[in-house]
Amino acid sequence: MALLKQLALGAGLAALLSTAAQAELTGKVIGFSQIGSESGWRAAETSVTKSEAEKRGVELKFADAQQKQENQIKAIRGFIAQGVDAILVAPVVSTGWDEVLTEAQEAGIPVVLLDRGIDASQDLYLTSVASDQVKEGRVAGEWLVSAVGGKPCNVVELQGTVGSSPAINRKQGFEEGIAGAANITLTRSQTGDFTRAKGKEVMEGFLKAEGGGASICAVYAHNDDMAVGAIQAIKDAGLKPGSDILVVSIDAVPDIFAAMVAGEANATVELTPNMAGPAFDALDAYLNDGTVPEKFIITESKLYTPADNPQGEYDSRKGLGY
Ligand code: AHR
Numbered sequence: 001m002a003l004l005k006q007l008a009l010g011a012g013l014a015a016l017l018s019t020a021a022q023a024e025l026t027g028k029v030i031g032f033s034q035i036g037s038e039s040g041w042r043a044a045e046t047s048v049t050k051s052e053a054e055k056r057g058v059e060l061k062f063a064d065a066q067q068k069q070e071n072q073i074k075a076i077r078g079f080i081a082q083g084v085d086a087i088l089v090a091p092v093v094s095t096g097w098d099e100v101l102t103e104a105q106e107a108g109i110p111v112v113l114l115d116r117g118i119d120a121s122q123d124l125y126l127t128s129v130a131s132d133q134v135k136e137g138r139v140a141g142e143w144l145v146s147a148v149g150g151k152p153c154n155v156v157e158l159q160g161t162v163g164s165s166p167a168i169n170r171k172q173g174f175e176e177g178i179a180g181a182a183n184i185t186l187t188r189s190q191t192g193d194f195t196r197a198k199g200k201e202v203m204e205g206f207l208k209a210e211g212g213g214a215s216i217c218a219v220y221a222h223n224d225d226m227a228v229g230a231i232q233a234i235k236d237a238g239l240k241p242g243s244d245i246l247v248v249s250i251d252a253v254p255d256i257f258a259a260m261v262a263g264e265a266n267a268t269v270e271l272t273p274n275m276a277g278p279a280f281d282a283l284d285a286y287l288n289d290g291t292v293p294e295k296f297i298i299t300e301s302k303l304y305t306p307a308d309n310p311q312g313e314y315d316s317r318k319g320l321g322y
Contacts (some may be wrong), residue, residue: 024288025280026057031079033089035116036067038161038194039225040253044273044322045115049088054275056284067161067193069093073100080107084282086126088276090114093163101125110286114275117165127293129275133169134176136269136301137222140248141177143267143303144218147246150183151169153217156206157189158199158230160222167191170250187216192226199226203233212237218246220282224256224268231264242266252304254317260310270302273322 030053037043046062054059061084063075069092079087080103087109091097094117101124106113113128118220144155157174171189177182188206192199199221207213213234221227227249234241241247242264249256252270259265282293304313 008064025284027059028085028283028287029061029082030109030283031060031061031063031073031075031082031084031087033063033065033075033079033087035065035092037064038067039196039251040255040322041223041225041251041271041273042194044253044320045090045275047322049114049276052280056280058280065092069096071193076100076104080104083107084109085287087111088114088279090275091116091118091162091165094119094165094168095163098124105298108191110283111281113281114279115166115271118171122295126286127279127295127297129278129282129297129299130165131271131299131301133166134173136166136250136271137170137173137175138176139173139178139269139301139303140170140250140267141174141179142222143177143305144220144246144248145178145181145184147248147266148181148184148217151217153184154187154210154215155184155218155220156203156210156216157186158192158202158219158221159189159227160189160191160194160226162191162193164194165220168251174182174220175227192221192229194223194225196225196229199229200233201229203230203284207233207237207239213237213245216245218248221247224249224251224253225266227265228255231259235264240264244285252302252313252317254314254322257304257310257314257317260304261314262304263306265306267303267305270300270304272299275299 065071096119097118110126188200192202231241247265248267250269252268256268278297285291
């Protein structure tokens with residue numbers, strides 16, 4: 001009897017301990033230095049991060065850097081001064097982080113990178129939750145190779161923010177993806193800064209420079225927002241996006257699925273906006289018992305085309321609060 005009582009007590013204690021372990025983040029204060037709101041995907045990541053924090057009882061201190069690294073550095077220093085328990089940062093560009101991350105390290109505050117990589121010593125951050133951005137570009141390039149068959153195809157490229165890891169890596173990946181196809185030529189490439197307005201403006205320039213668009217077979221945009229801007233520019237030039245000029249991009253936000261439904265976009269590679277879920281899981285384990293996560297937590301890169309029920313994809317993403 002005494003043994004049974006002891007076992008029951010033991011089980012109760014174990015359950016209690018495991019609840020405590022799962023709830024390590026409850027009440028913790030975490031700073032989040034977000035890049036800004038340049039795209040639909042970015043807005044979705046912000047809202048998912050806020051709701052993941054709320055679900056876990058985390059007090060999230062949110063700072064919008066309006067696309068400026070100096071604002072991010074200021075925000076991180078502010079978080080350090082406030083003595084937060086951890087910091088999430090989506091780094092706008094890949095260089096220039098060593099000093100401020102060393103300050104966080106010296107203060108004993110773990111830092112988790114979200115969705116973009118940096119060129120700095122890996123011991124300056126606990127983990128990085130991001131996609132394989134080279135693969136995203138490669139998937140887009142390989143899709144184009146199979147979509148055009150052996151036909152000659154001049155492609156124009158809308159790059160993301162200069163110096164950001166997705167702009168660098170998605171360019172490299174796309175070039176790898178089309179490398180074996182002698183019929184495909186990348187003729188123009190310029191930054192559209194990941195925004196819809198810039199994507200439209202740069203595409204207008206490409207169309208003008210290419211005889212009104214007659215010599216452009218496809219546009220590859222480093223994100224869906226720039227693709228949506230390009231679609232508008234193509235329509236304004238009197239051409240049909242999706243058929244006269246193929247449109248391939250990255251993110252899989254609802255607006256690109258709406259464009260697919262309208263026959264104006266041809267392919268997108270999904271980037272999940274839920275970087276915070278894996279980031280909070282990693283921090284939970286680390287703060288609980290010092291478990292060190294994998295240095296790189298890689299999210300999936302799935303290709304979607306009009307054959308993949310774009311209306312359904314649009315509806316389900318809208319339902320998730322995009
Ligand atoms: O870093 C991820 C990229 O940043 C997304 O693809 C883009 O939409 C965003 O602005």
